[in-house]
Amino acid sequence: TTTKKTHKVTLIPGDGIGPEVTNAVVRILEATGVKFDWESYAAGAEAFEKHGEYVPKELYESIERNKLALKGPVTTPVGGGFTSINVALRKKFELYVNFRPIKNLPGLETRYPGVDLIIVRENTEGEYVGLEHEVVPGVMTSLKVITEKGSTRIAQWAFDYARKHKRKKVHAIHKANIMKLSDGLFLKCARNIAKGFPEITYGEHIIDNTCMQLVTNPYQYDTLLLPNLYGDIVSDLCAAFVGGLGLVPGANLGTDAAIFEAVHGSAPDIAGKDIANPTALLQSAILMLHHIDEAAAADRLQTALERVYTEKKTLTRDVHGTAGTSAFADAVIAAMAVTA
Numbered sequence: 065t066t067t068k069k070t071h072k073v074t075l076i077p078g079d080g081i082g083p084e085v086t087n088a089v090v091r092i093l094e095a096t097g098v099k100f101d102w103e104s105y106a107a108g109a110e111a112f113e114k115h116g117e118y119v120p121k122e123l124y125e126s127i128e129r130n131k132l133a134l135k136g137p138v139t140t141p142v143g144g145g146f147t148s149i150n151v152a153l154r155k156k157f158e159l160y161v162n163f164r165p166i167k168n169l170p171g172l173e174t175r176y177p178g179v180d181l182i183i184v185r186e187n188t189e190g191e192y193v194g195l196e197h198e199v200v201p202g203v204m205t206s207l208k209v210i211t212e213k214g215s216t217r218i219a220q221w222a223f224d225y226a227r228k229h230k231r232k233k234v235h236a237i238h239k240a241n242i243m244k245l246s247d248g249l250f251l252k253c254a255r256n257i258a259k260g261f262p263e264i265t266y267g268e269h270i271i272d273n274t275c276m277q278l279v280t281n282p283y284q285y286d287t288l289l290l291p292n293l294y295g296d297i298v299s300d301l302c303a304a305f306v307g308g309l310g311l312v313p314g315a316n317l318g319t320d321a322a323i324f325e326a327v328h329g330s331a332p333d334i335a336g337k338d339i340a341n342p343t344a345l346l347q348s349a350i351l352m353l354h355h356i357d358e359a360a361a362a363d364r365l366q367t368a369l370e371r372v373y374t375e376k377k378t379l380t381r382d383v384h385g386t387a388g389t390s391a392f393a394d395a396v397i398a399a400m401a402v403t404a
């Protein structure tokens with residue numbers, strides 16, 4: 065049953081397709097019967113125009129208070145311009161886990177049926193520390209920072225998750241043949257943690273081989289533990305197994321806060337047309353419902369979502385349907401009413 069509690073959630077609609085998919089998901093969440101109190105804030109270029117800040121102070125304060133956010137994608141300029149809002153939020157709240165479950169939805173045909181992978185990506189360090197320098201004109205350096213603390217806590221989280229959810233294998237993914245010290249330390253920490261989990265098979269694969277292995281046979285993996293950059297890239301690769309970026313959810317988790325967001329970005333190529341698939345953010349919202357102990361609502365929503373996919377009548381274009389973002393949301397809401 066649904067709790068009587070009102071959940072305060074910071075909402076970041078984002079830009080590009082962000083506002084469209086966020087609106088759809090908020091509407092669906094409201095229909096679950098769970099009570100929400102949304103605190104909505106702009107971030108990125110839009111926030112800069114309005115407040116002169118890329119991340120308004122009020123947004124930081126809201127997440128500090130609520131310890132919970134649902135977030136649409138935010139565009140980050142390529143090359144120059146402001147630094148990523150996404151990276152800034154993850155660093156600020158030490159959201160060291162980026163959890164991305166990759167699972168087929170029933171009814172949706174894909175090249176690889178029955179994929180069930182867990183991606184655990186380190187979310188605060190590696191190349192994403194953003195320490196880049198021009199040494200002399202024509203020579204740039206970029207620091208990759210891997211720490212014992214950062215590597216140990218992400219490995220611990222991955223193995224704890226694997227134990228709790230009865231997963232069989234964890235593979236640490238690396239390039240320690242070349243980056244002997246940094247990726248070497250990541251592996252050393254993973255190996256140390258693995259010793260405490262004798263029931264879980266531990267393996268180590270080099271990142272380039274991993275990409276080939278994944279595409280050849282994704283079923284050989286179970287849980288992938290990756291440093292930040294490899295985790296980012298492999299997430300998009302794995303998204304293709306289950307129908308693309310419109311499907312795959314994510315959770316940025318730390319000790320004191322959690323931000324739920326899809327793997328995909330702001331998709332400027334399809335923004336403002338009511339064609340984006342809100343499923344990825346919706347599945348992120350289902351993870352959020354579990355996080356706030358609203359398991360009954362999460363299950364009801366999952367069942368309704370699966371029903372819409374099984375019926376195949378109201379799917380978005382990326383999954384070979386013709387429905388728009390809002391029509392898809394309406395169909396999920398209608399399916400919830402049927403399954404209630």
Ligand code: NAD
Binds near residue numbers: 138327342344382
């Ligand atoms: P993208 O994920 O936005 O889009 C890649 C492709 O997938 C596009 O063809 C797009 O149309 C499609 N796609 C993505 N989401 C979809 C959805 N929900 N439904 C249907 N199709 C979908 O990647 P990109 O184009 O490389 O990046 C665009 C911007 O997003 C960049 O500025 C990038 O920095 C930013 N970004 C933000 C986040 C975030 O906010 N967490 C994550 C990734 C990228």
